[in-house]
Amino acid sequence: MASITQNPDTKKWEFVFDYYDNGKRKQVRRKGFKSKKEANDKLVVLQKEVQDGEFVPINRDTLGDFMKYWLENIRIMECEKTSYYNNVLYLKNHIMPRIGNIKMQELSPIICQNFVNDMHKCGYARNTIDRVCTLIKLALDKAVTFKYIKENHMRKVTLPKKAKSELKVWTSIQANQFLEFTKEKRYFCVYALALLTGMRQGEILGLRWKDIDFEKKIITVSQTLTHDGKTLKSGAKTVAGERTISMPQQLVTILKNHRKKYVEFRMAAEDFVDEDLVIYNLKNGGVVFPANLTATYIKNVKASGLPHIRFHDLRHTHATMLIEKNVNVKVISERLGHSKVGVTLDVYSHVLPSMQQEVADKLDEIISL
DSSP states (O other), X not given: XXXXXXXXXXXXXXXXXEEEETTEEEEEEEEEESSHXXXXXXXXXXXXXXXXXXXXXXXXXXXXXXXXXXXXXXIHHHSOHHHHHHHHHHIXXXXXXXXXXXXXXXXXXXXHHHHHHHHHHXXXXXXXXXXXXXXXXXXXXXXXXTTSOSOOGGGGOOOOOOOOOOOOOOOHHHXXXXXXXXXXXXXXXXXXXXXXXXXXXXXXXXXXXXXXXXXXXXXEEOEEEOTTSSOEEESOSSTTTSEEEEOOHHHHHHHHHHHHHHHHHHHHOSSOOOOOBSSOXXXXXXXXXXXXXXXXXXXXXXXXXXXOOOTHHHHHHHHHHHHHTTOOHXXXXXXXXXXXXXXXXXXXXXXXXGGHHHHHHHHHHHOOO
């Protein structure tokens, strides 16, 4: 049953019609049309949507409100703790300040595209923009399923072109200079592990003494600390990440000296938390919060006078030094825990051109005309 009437006060046209959804009687009302024909045309469209099962009732929820609900009730069940932690940060730092207060049904392709453009203008990396947009896409897909919106406009955006950024690494001289400068610093052992094994930060902070075989000079990577510092997670970032890494003798010496300090600390601590961690906090021997390590690292780099590179770039420095020494890329790939050699070649392709002349020179030695 449908009716079209004119409001005697506003002189605008409006309509109302009933429909049934799962046996429940519901009503659709729309107001503010300039003519009876305009109201009738919209009535016909909505009635067809109801008939085809495509009707979406008016909903005033904002994108931020829905994404918060989605994260806390759905996303949390389908992803790892670290991913969830990052997702919450994306909502807080990127989505809420820009489009969090926009009603979902007011989202449009241009609003979504402007969101992407704004992040790009602010200098965010393409990968960061991609991750944030992917999060919104997943949430809005669920909103479509719930019939909060008709379509997911975030899936229509164009992302910035991928630009391969040049890795910032130290030379072997600079790496030596940093290790020499930090010999007596709190996290000297951490820096030595990063530069001499290429381990990731989470892998270093999750490393246990039982994972180190001093006799065979190998480290087994079998546990990582999550980015939020709350969970020691069994395994590594990838299947290939669970690996053994051979140690140079100088790292063996550094770790043995560090272990003496660990034993002394464990004996003196009143409320020692026995996690068997190589890198431990000075309060109770528990985990070191990643952000605290990063903050200290930044200060140490600045004090050393060296050019700033990220902590993760210590891993890149390790790999670059090995490539420049002509170490087999397959061996380096296994050492880093890459799933394929191709990943290693792609990441460190900036080093390879400089080695081309060496190859040409060797060919002159091999072939003589």
